[in-house]
Amino acid sequence: MHASIDGLCRYEGTGKFRREAHFRGEISAIDVANGEAIVSARIYGSPAGSASYACVWILADPYYGHGGGRATGYGYHRPSAALQVAIGRAGIRLSEDIDGHGEEAMRNAVRAIAAAVANGRQFVMHHAHP
Secondary structure, three states: OOEEEOOOOOEOOOHHHOOHHHEEEEEEEEEOOOOOEEEEEEEEEOOOOOEEEEEEEEEEOOEEEEEEEEEEOOOOEHHHHHHHHHHHHOOEEEOOOOOEOOHHHHHHHHHHHHHHHOOOOOEEEEEEOO
8 A cells, every 4th residue: 555645734624523532542653763653543433333533643744734534324444434534634645445444454554654754764553542
């Protein structure tokens, strides 16, 4: 999987997608040299469990941006669908669709974004759960 970024990333609001009380997990690419996140994606749920929310932040000079997304319904992997929306709103295009494709697709997307913006820096992947 590859990520493409045209110039600087966009800043699409994440505030309405953050649901800290219903945090489900975080996938981050961490710069080995300084321990700071290059890319961070957080997943949230809804109180009733019928929706998933995602926020993504890109923090790699000169690439800065963020976006949020929401997915509802049943019968597919909502967290990856929400992350797909968030990534698009941050101005990033993936070579493969992750919408509904699960946890591994989400990790691969964050890894691809980090590789695109890291400017040769080495990074490690970190996956956190509450």
